[in-house]
Amino acid sequence: MNPDTKRKVLQLFPSPIFVVGCAHEGEVHAFGGSWMGQCSFDPPILWIGVRKDSRAHSLLDLGRPFTINILSAEQVKVARVFFKPPTPTEGRFGTIPFHLSPLGAPILNDCQAWAECVVRDKASPGDHTLFFGHLTGCGLNGAGAVLTTVSSGMKYGG
Template sequence: MDPGTYRKVVGLFTTGVAIVTTRVGDIDHAMTVNSFTSVSLDPLLVLFCAEKVARFHDAVIEAGVWGVSVLPASLEDASRFFAHRGRPLNGQLARWSHHRGDSGVALFDGALATMECVTTAVHDGGDHSIVVGGVTGLDTPSDGAPLLYHEGRYKTL
C-alpha cells in the first residue's frame, strides 16, 4: 500500500479539530489533533492519538492528565499554531484566552467544548500511541460553527 494514497483516502473522513493540553511542572504543552473520539459512556472514556516522536507525546504520558478543547471555526489560527513542531514552549498559550481546569491543564475559553481527563491506558498504534482517558470534567464554554478538517484543509459547516 502506498502511504500517499492511504493519506488521501483517510483524508476523506471529515473530522473535528481539537487542541489537547497537558502540564509538566510549570510548563504547558499543547498539540492540535483530529484523532480524538469518544470511546465509552460507562465509564466515560475518550481517546486521542499522539505521534511517538512529538515532544507532546512524552509530556502527556509523564503528566497523566490532559485537557481537550474542541475548536470552533474562530480558533483556526490556534489550530494552525499548535499543529507546528518546534514552537517555543514558554508563553505559547498567551495569544489565546484560556483558564486552568481542576487538574491544572489549560482549557481554551473560546472552545465549543472542554474536557479534563486522566490517562487510563496507552496502547501502541504503530508510529503513534493511542492515549485513553477517563473524563473528570466537562464544559461547553462557547458556541459557534465547529472547525472541521477534510481533504487536508480546514472547513466549516
C-alpha cells in the first residue's frame, strides 16, 4: 500500500473537531480531538480516541469523568488552542472561559454543545486508546454547523 495514498484517503473521512476535558486529583486538562462517536443507544455510550503518550491518557481511567465539547463551525481559533502545547503563562485554557461539569470535568462556556461521560471501558488496538464513556449529562448552547476536519482544514489521521 502506498503510504501517501493511505494518508490522503484516511484524511478524507469527515470527523468533528472537539475539545475533551478531563480532571483527576485537582488537575484540570483539555485537548483537541477528532476521533469520537456514539457506539450504543442503551445505555448511551460515546467513545474517544486518545494518543497513548499524551498527558490526557494518564488522566483518563475507568470510573473517571470526561467531557466532549462540540465546537461551532466558527470556533477554529478555539480549537487550535487545544491542539497546541499549553503555554507557561496562560496554561492549558489560555483565555478561554470554562466551568466544571457536575462530575468535575471542564466544559467550555462558549461551546455549541457538551456531553459528560464516565469511563466505562477501554481498548488499546494501536497507538491510541479508545475510551468508552457512559453519558451522564449533556447540554446545548447553540445551533448550526459544527466544526469538522473538512470545514476547518485541520487534519489528524492517516
